[in-house]
Amino acid sequence: MAGHDDSGASEKKSSEAINDLPTFNAENMQNNMRVIYYSRTFMSIIGGFIAGIWGFTSLMGFIFYFLIMAITSVGLTAKAGFTIHSYFDSWNRIILDGFLGGLMSFVLFWTFSYDIVHIF
């Protein structure tokens, strides 16, 4: 039994590591990722619309896109109450995920609104 206890004690660290594997509710995790995706997509579209109205060209437009994405990241962090460990498994999810996914939508609506406002 002593040997069993020793192996149990040394196994404590590895089993704690095993127990520390992300055991989370995957369905809620998916729901949270979907919320982030919708938010970022909508903000990309709105950001593109504003960039076209404002008359941004070339580099300024892309800088504006990253600014919009940074604002969205801050907003999502605030929405999660700054305690993201109860909603996500890592910081990268809420800060970096989907950062470049909205770039195409942004450029589409940017050129669209720029054409409408400034060219036609």
Add this chain to the structure above:
Amino acid sequence: MGTGFVIGVLGVLILSHAAYSTIQYRALLKITEEEFSGPPINVIYLFPMEFFVVLELIFGLILCVWAALTVPGKFLSILPDSDENRVVALSDNMDFMMFNHRGRAFPSEINMKLKSL
């Protein structure tokens, strides 16, 4: 969800109005044959409405950010031991579930806490 949606629609309407104002401003510039450097913020002496366009853009952006954060839905907790993730009922296929397996040989956290006492 309802009010967030209304705020989002309001933000888009304000942005559309800003776009329309900018179109009119550009038509004015074409008449006076000047260059377009930005939305009317440097023509403050002309109309107070022109400076209004930039304010409209920023205000519309704020409204749309608010709508983007509230409309898609709330964040749900992913921790298995939070109050809203309680398993209150087992699933129906109890005939296919067995509990007499090797998992009971693993030291659970309750056993470790008891042993450390």
